[in-house]
Amino acid sequence: MIVDPSADDRLDHAFMALADPVRRRIIARLSRGPATVNELADPFEITKQAVSKHIQVLEHAGLVTRTRDAQRRPVHLDPAALEALTAWIDRYRLIHEQQFRSLDALLADRGGRAAASDTTGAGRPAGPRKKATES
Amino acid sequence: MIVDPSADDRLDHAFMALADPVRRRIIARLSRGPATVNELADPFEITKQAVSKHIQVLEHAGLVTRTRDAQRRPVHLDPAALEALTAWIDRYRLIHEQQFRSLDALLADRGGRAAASDTTGAGRPAGPRKKATES
DNA sequence: TCATTGATCAACTGTTTGGTTGATTAAAGA
DNA sequence: TCTTTAATCAACCAAACAGTTGATCAATGA
Structure with missing residues (x-):
């Protein structure tokens, strides 16, 4: 269990979470308000277990949160991520x-004058030859 | 081979491409100007074949393009995606x-007055009960 | 207490991904 | 022509992922 994920890990999980069309549709739905797993699973052909897994991925990425409302566990969008x-x-x-x-x-x-002859773009400035260490 | 990917497919590939820290560092490097595969592979511990595969993923997502400059094949960032x-x-x-x-x-x-008692957020408006069909 | 409903857990499966090594293509230069 | 350099292709492997089915947990209400 990861307790203090780095900023890079958070970006990993967030981008990976949105790389799936099902999860993007879930985000789109949640942008209009919270919903339960069953409500979210309704438009899809997959089982609610699969949707529950998708929501876990989104939750792990910090994109959504879950609360408790009687038996229901509504999912909320968290736009910070x-x-x-x-x-x-x-x-x-x-x-x-x-x-x-x-x-x-x-x-x-x-x-x-040099601009007209540079049709390939290969002559673009590559910057100083330092190691690319930024994330 | 997919000839006319949908907008949804393009989003899939673009988000998936950025879900990897190596590929994000490649994008970061390319934001400062084009570079060859060997230059891009330099800061990493992996083989250049692996970096070449990463660049293929980025190219397939429309995030970068490759040109020809003698033996070199410089990679350019394409910010449209x-x-x-x-x-x-x-x-x-x-x-x-x-x-x-x-x-x-x-x-x-x-x-x-209702706002103070709603601490769970479960009472947020869920919108009209229509199917969530947007992508 | 017991049945119902909402949701998760556990185990399994087929596919995809990220990496490797080794061989091959393409262009330049001696 | 032969060698060097840049880059890709091909085959393979281990790990991760998306989905399934079946069992289980938690809260509600009769």
Whole structure:
């Protein structure tokens, strides 16, 4: 049993959880409000045991929580983990955009002639040759 | 061989591709500019064949593209697929936020007394009882 | 107490995945 | 032509995963 998962582990589990279309449909349903396992299993062709496993995956990823309401155990969406995902994606998406802006500025300074001959994109700046250690 | 993958399949592959820490580090590296397989394999303990497979997964998900530059085959980040991921996540994250705002407005109209007794959250609005068919 | 309902646990199975080693292709250069 | 370098292909293996069936647990209500 993992007690203190790293941020990397949490990203692993969250991305893996959303890599399944059944789990994405469960998230979509929960975005409109909590629901029980039986309610969530209804639209699918699989057994409720399988849906229960999917919910365990989502819970382990921190995407949903379960409470107790008499016999029912309603599942709730927890959007904090979703925010962590968009934060990770946007981080590198924006770095990439910035790389392009820097290159464009550089080419503009040189007069822009080099840009027309670089059709492969292979001449893009690769940055300093340091080890890529970021996660 | 799949020739026309659905949007759902593309999301599958993209989320699955990012569910691996090695592939996320590759994306992080590529956000700073293109790189070859050998360069990408350098920081890892695994063989370059394994890294080549990871890049195939990323390419199949539409997250990267490969070009030809003499013997080298530089890998480039393609941020369009990343945008699709954030779009999906934010869609349901914002729907969820809107649900909360609607509930808060409802409780405010009633005088807000019911809110204090609902500590489990089980009484959240579950929306109309229609089948959850959205993807 | 006992039956019912909601949900999970346990064990098993077929498929997929991440990694390896060894062989092969493709382009450059001596 | 022969060698070197970059990268992929092919076959294989162990581990993980998604699904199943059957049994069990927990709370409710007659």
